[in-house]
Amino acid sequence: MLKKWKTLEYRQILKSFVFSYYTAKRESGEMRGDFDVLECRNWINVIALDQSGNFILVKQYRHGIDDLTLESVGGVVESGEDPLVAAKRELLEETGHESEDWTHLGRASANPAFMNNYCDYYLAKNCQKTSEQNLDPLEEIEVIKMNEVELFEKIKSGEIHHSLFLAGLGLLKIS
Incomplete structure (x- = not known):
């Protein structure tokens, strides 16, 4: 055994x-x-939809791959912070959007071969823009909205390739 x-x-x-x-x-x-x-600290990832059902994505430079990515909102859960609180904070900071309609989609180990952390996934529906972005000093983020057809075209073409986002979409599909 x-x-x-x-x-x-x-x-x-x-x-x-x-x-x-x-x-x-x-x-x-x-x-x-x-x-x-x-x-590593635990992470959150937010599949955000506006009131029309469009996906709210972020485009940003990622140092690990030395390139731009198109992905969902994500971030670190601070020490002692509830993951849902972190998800709401990151959505507001990165996009200026808020939601009153949250669903926990699941939790996954980031890369259990050599990492100890987990990522909690949330669906935020009916998001509304309530403020401007409030980015960290070394962040540059462009907010991009697209419908489901456009999203899946960008996944098929390889333009969207962030594994945490793709895992979140899988959890959304089975929820």
């Missing part, structure tokens, strides 16, 4: 703003090895 591996040693190598990097020495029966672990 498969069991959880035993941790023999867990050592921090690096601490940064976004993550902490650890090495974990673990064993399972006769197997023993060193493994990389990134500890």
Whole structure:
């Protein structure tokens, strides 16, 4: 029977703003090895729809891939913060929109091979623009609205490729 591996040693190598990097020495029966672990704060992702049913997306530069992405609203859950509160905060900050109609779509591990965090997914319906964006000092975000046909065309063409957004759409489809 498969069991959880035993941790023999867990050592921090690096601490940064976004993550902490650890090495974990673990064993399972006769197997023993060193493994990389990134500890990150949990995330939220918001599938936002306006009153006409259009998707509210954000276009922004992503340093990891050195390119622009078209994706859903997303962000970090601050320490002690409820994920729904984080989702509402991020929607307002990134797009200037608010919603009174929220549904939790589910939760997924970000990349369990080497990351410890989870992403909570929310659907925000009937979003209304109530303010201007309130971006972080190093954020540039363009808000783009599109209908479902346009959205799926951009997914098929590869223009939309952010895995967290695609996972959220999958959760929306099965909800």
